[in-house]
Amino acid sequence: MLIENDDENKVFNIAFRTPPKDSTGVAHILEHSVLCGSREFPLKDPFVELVKGSLNTFLNAMTYPDKTCYPVASCNDRDFQNLMHVYLDAVFYPNIYKKEEIFRQEGWNYHLENKEGPLKYNGVVYNEMKGAFSSPDDVLEREIMNSLFPDTTYGCESGGDPVNIPDLTYEKFLDFHRRYYHPSNSFIYLYGNMDMEEKLVFIDEHYLSAFEALAIDSQIEDQGAFDQVHDIRKNYPVAENEGEEDNTYLSYNMVVGQAKDINLSLAFEVLDYALLSAPGAPLKQALLDAKIGKDIYGSFEDGIKQTYFSIVAKGANLSQKEEFVKVIRDTLTKIAEEGIDKKAVKAGINYYEFRFREADFSSYPKGLMYGLDILSSWLYDDEKPFCEVQLLEGFEFLKKAAEEGYFEELIRKYLLDNAHGSILSLVPERALRQKEIRSLKRGWRIIAAVFLMKSLSGW
Numbered sequence: 111m112l113i114e115n116d117d118e119n120k121v122f123n124i125a126f127r128t129p130p131k132d133s134t135g136v137a138h139i140l141e142h143s144v145l146c147g148s149r150e151f152p153l154k155d156p157f158v159e160l161v162k163g164s165l166n167t168f169l170n171a172m173t174y175p176d177k178t179c180y181p182v183a184s185c186n187d188r189d190f191q192n193l194m195h196v197y198l199d200a201v202f203y204p205n206i207y208k209k210e211e212i213f214r215q216e217g218w219n220y221h222l223e224n225k226e227g228p229l230k231y232n233g234v235v236y237n238e239m240k241g242a243f244s245s246p247d248d249v250l251e252r253e254i255m256n257s258l259f260p261d262t263t264y265g266c267e268s269g270g271d272p273v274n275i276p277d278l279t280y281e282k283f284l285d286f287h288r289r290y291y292h293p294s295n296s297f298i299y300l301y302g303n304m305d306m307e308e309k310l311v312f313i314d315e316h317y318l319s320a321f322e323a324l325a326i327d328s329q330i331e332d333q334g335a336f337d338q339v340h341d342i343r344k345n346y347p348v349a350e351n352e353g354e355e356d357n358t359y360l361s362y363n364m365v366v367g368q369a370k371d372i373n374l375s376l377a378f379e380v381l382d383y384a385l386l387s388a389p390g391a392p393l394k395q396a397l398l399d400a401k402i403g404k405d406i407y408g409s410f411e412d413g414i415k416q417t418y419f420s421i422v423a424k425g426a427n428l429s430q431k432e433e434f435v436k437v438i439r440d441t442l443t444k445i446a447e448e449g450i451d452k453k454a455v456k457a458g459i460n461y462y463e464f465r466f467r468e469a470d471f472s473s474y475p476k477g478l479m480y481g482l483d484i485l486s487s488w489l490y491d492d493e494k495p496f497c498e499v500q501l502l503e504g505f506e507f508l509k510k511a512a513e514e515g516y517f518e519e520l521i522r523k524y525l526l527d528n529a530h531g532s533i534l535s536l537v538p539e540r541a542l543r544q545k546e547i548r549s550l551k552r553g554w555r556i557i558a559a560v561f562l563m564k565s566l567s568g569w
């Protein structure tokens with residue numbers, strides 16, 4: 111995809127569809143590993159070297175539930191060309207096939223501080239995910255997504271669950287690269303003021319032309335709709351000195367539609383504003399009046415194939431679950447019957463339209479944000495790849511539809527008469543961390559034996 115304009119802050123992104131089939135974090139470990147040296151840039155840590163010497167305005171790599179992105183941005187022509195070159199080389203010709211130690215360092219390895227000390231797991235991604243798994247907001251986000259799409263790739267943890275990461279073998283790790291890091295499965299994006307033809311010739315001659323076109327099965331399947339809303343309880347760990355009371359997250363989650371249905375997504379952003387964030391927002395107020403939770407918020411997720419809407423009460427109690435659901439349903443039913451506050455809807459539409467026109471992403475380059483947004487639909491469908499940057503028609507549609515009962519209909523159809531949803535309670539448990547540590551320790555003993563055997567055979 112090319113977006114040519116006079117923006118000097120040029121952006122290159124190469125992304126791959128990388129739907130994981132388990133929670134070993136293979137996509138995430140690979141994202142880290144390909145940046146540890148490649149055919150033309152065999153440095154041990156080209157990424158760190160790049161950051162030091164470059165004039166980049168953005169340089170990073172990100173693993174999402176279904177894709178991995180390698181974006182760079184720079185205002186300097188030579189710097190931009192160099193960054194693009196390094197990234198292309200990294201994704202297509204990484205040193206991971208020659209050096210198993212890259213996988214061990216970035217993924218997981220056994221760690222022994224001293225001869226008598228306990229055997230531990232170590233690894234960059236392993237440690238990173240241990241941190242992520244102890245943050246309750248992260249746990250909630252992940253559990254909500256898993257609860258709505260249990261049979262698809264979204265039922266897995268693409269970042270890696272520390273419990274599952276050590277199941278990943280070097281061979282499976284390499285297979286994942288062989289399968290998905292191929293031009294036929296790539297999404298290449300160039301944005302800004304540059305000679306597009308020159309860039310395309312370079313990309314083709316240096317990289318793409320060396321590969322044959324392949325049919326790669328990386329399509330993301332849809333989750334089949336549920337017969338009824340799933341009621342799920344999960345736990346998250348709290349420290350000894352943290353209370354278990356008033357510390358439960360209650361969430362009401364509904365699957366909405368397809369990410370490529372851009373008007374529907376815009377409408378739900380506006381609904382989120384009107385119902386849960388505008389001054390005096392009725393749903394938020396009703397839950398606060400009922401004393402359910404200390405913090406109430408909504409969220410609409412459209413970064414994966416099927417979108418969903420969540421209403422969350424933070425700082426609540428499990429005993430309030432039925433009341434939580436009742437207040438939501440009663441309030442929404444009333445709004446659907448009597449009509450939504452048109453002023454709040456209009457304010458919501460204006461707010462999002464202003465943000466879109468202004469395109470101010472603070473320190474992030476505009477072209478970067480466009481490039482990432484575009485993948486919310488392009489990744490699943492080639493039909494309207496530019497729809498994410500052509501929203502003006504959508505706002506016009508919403509302004510008209512708001513007068514014709516559209517928002518009330520959305521509430522009825524997706525938030526009330528919808529069986530594809532979940533009521534997920536995330537309950538604090540003091541003993542949880544202790545329990546998990548114990549079970550890991552038991553694991554270590556068995557692993558220690560394997561470790562000894564392997565070290566005898568020269569591994």
Ligand SMILES: [Zn+2]
Pocket residue numbers: 138142235238
């Ligand atoms: Zn990471």
